Amino acid sequence: xxxxxxxxxxxxxxxxxxxxxxxxxxxxxxxxxxxxxxxxxxxxxxxxxxxxxxxxxxxxxxxxxxxxxxxxxxxxxxxxxxxxxxxxxxxxxxxxxxxxxxxxxxxxxxxxxxxxxxxxxxxxxxxxxxxxxxxxxxxxxxxxxxxxxxxxxxxxxxxxxxxxxxxxxxxxxxxxxxxxxxxxxxxxxxxxxxxxxxxxxxxxxxxxxxxxxxxxxxxxxxxxxxxxxxxxxxxxxxxxxxxxxxxxxxxxxxxxxxxxxxxxxxxxxxxxxxxxxxxxxxxxxxxxxxxxxxxxxxxxxxxxxxxxxxxxxxxxxxxxxxxxxxxxxxxxxxxxxxxxxxxxxxxxxxxxxxxxxxxxxxxxxxxxxxxxxxxxxxxxxxxxxxxxxxxxxxxxxxxxxxxxxxxxxxxxxxxxxxx
Ligand code: SAH
Ligand code: SF4
Ligand code: F3S
Numbered sequence: 001x002x003x004x005x006x007x008x009x010x011x012x013x014x015x016x017x018x019x020x021x022x023x024x025x026x027x028x029x030x031x032x033x034x035x036x037x038x039x040x041x042x043x044x045x046x047x048x049x050x051x052x053x054x055x056x057x058x059x060x061x062x063x064x065x066x067x068x069x070x071x072x073x074x075x076x077x078x079x080x081x082x083x084x085x086x087x088x089x090x091x092x093x094x095x096x097x098x099x100x101x102x103x104x105x106x107x108x109x110x111x112x113x114x115x116x117x118x119x120x121x122x123x124x125x126x127x128x129x130x131x132x133x134x135x136x137x138x139x140x141x142x143x144x145x146x147x148x149x150x151x152x153x154x155x156x157x158x159x160x161x162x163x164x165x166x167x168x169x170x171x172x173x174x175x176x177x178x179x180x181x182x183x184x185x186x187x188x189x190x191x192x193x194x195x196x197x198x199x200x201x202x203x204x205x206x207x208x209x210x211x212x213x214x215x216x217x218x219x220x221x222x223x224x225x226x227x228x229x230x231x232x233x234x235x236x237x238x239x240x241x242x243x244x245x246x247x248x249x250x251x252x253x254x255x256x257x258x259x260x261x262x263x264x265x266x267x268x269x270x271x272x273x274x275x276x277x278x279x280x281x282x283x284x285x286x287x288x289x290x291x292x293x294x295x296x297x298x299x300x301x302x303x304x305x306x307x308x309x310x311x312x313x314x315x316x317x318x319x320x321x322x323x324x325x326x327x328x329x330x331x332x333x334x335x336x337x338x339x340x341x342x343x344x345x346x347x348x349x350x351x352x353x354x355x356x357x358x359x360x361x362x363x364x365x366x367x368x369x370x371x372x373x374x375x376x377x378x379x380x381x382x383x384x385x386x387x388x389x390x391x392x393x394x395x396x397x398x399x400x401x402x403x404x405x406x407x408x409x410x411x412x413x414x415x416x417x418x419x
């Protein structure tokens with residue numbers, strides 16, 4: 001089975017696509033990168049904004065055309081949009097053979113291989129699959145927060161924490177196969193709880209894995225960020241000094257309408273605490289502009305917060321009404337033109353701040369973990385999560401910490417020399 005896999009959406013989807021790939025390869029299937037080489041095209045979808053769904057539809061449109069001339073190719077749609085729309089996708093695209101929603105993702109590999117009667121084959125004994133240096137591990141599924149704009153609780157279901165023993169075993173086996181950095185994933189990782197193990201305790205357990213060098217995690221909800229977690233970030237050297245802490249808005253009126261359950265003051269306090277405990281911490285965030293009822297004043301509050309907090313990175317989204325969510329019943333009263341303007345204003349400000357921040361990194365020495373080496377260039381990452389490139393081709397650097405003196409800095413990448 002030659003398979004093509006295309007992934008839209010968040011790290012959770014990326015992670016699930018990777019899991020599929022590793023099961024397929026254990027059964028001897030090969031990943032290909034063009035439709036003409038594929039026996040099956042798999043599309044892993046996202047529903048978080050209308051745009052993400054449009055992207056999937058236009059991809060399916062292209063595949064439909066291809067299938068008219070190549071009727072043997074199988075088409076599989078998985079993930080969040082498959083969950084949300086189910087058989088409606090098939091009605092619109094009869095070229096689709098199989099739909100597997102996000103809640104059934106655990107069965108996806110076998111169901112796809114069944115299309116080729118492959119799951120009857122014996123699994124190859126392939127314990128020596130070499131791992132990438134950086135890997136993702138899902139520690140919880142679903143979300144119970146019901147932020148009023150968000151479709152995730154509907155497409156991913158109730159929040160369930162994975163047994164910590166399973167998580168630690170999975171991480172250990174990845175590390176045995178070469179992984180050196182693990183990102184613990186969940187929609188709201190800091191509310192992790194399995195029996196009496198909370199998120200900070202889970203990190204402690206993962207940190208005991210020998211040869212694991214770095215731990216990252218995402219995403220965090222400001223309402224659940226505990227002092228315990230801040231403490232472990234400050235004291236456990238394997239935990240990277242980066243936190244993604246979505247602010248969404250700085251207007252209390254909008255935060256309330258979003259059902260975020262924290263005030264802007266609380267958010268600011270968290271940032272203060274984090275920066276006091278971990279001086280080198282890099283803080284990134286998500287912002288939504290044009291939520292129903294967002295006035296110029298509300299927006300200015302958010303812009304002001306962006307200016308004062310000086311995030312190391314941010315993602316800004318134009319509010320997109322999602323069916324079934326509470327906010328979809330509110331009047332989407334900010335015109336698209338205005339959403340675009342607010343989006344552009346935040347981006348411009350964020351860019352200015354990024355340039356300021358990265359220019360301060362020039363001349364410094366950064367400890368980086370080498371993730372890839374290709375054509376004489378090393379690709380690595382700082383503890384804060386910035387990409388670093390340097391000349392070097394020694395295979396032995398792979399998965400190691402090295403020091404790089406930064407010579408040049410752009411918003412999304414740093415360049416330097418290995419010391
Ligand atoms: N669980 C994570 C991420 C959820 S989706 C969290 O709570 O942070 C990632 C981001 O998409 C959100 O943080 C939010 O900024 C944005 N988003 C979610 N729903 C949206 C919508 N309907 N319109 C615009 N942006 C949205
Ligand atoms: Fe969506 Fe809120 Fe859950 Fe994040 S915490 S996934 S924004 S409902
Ligand atoms: Fe992720 Fe999109 Fe689903 S953000 S959880 S892939 S709706």
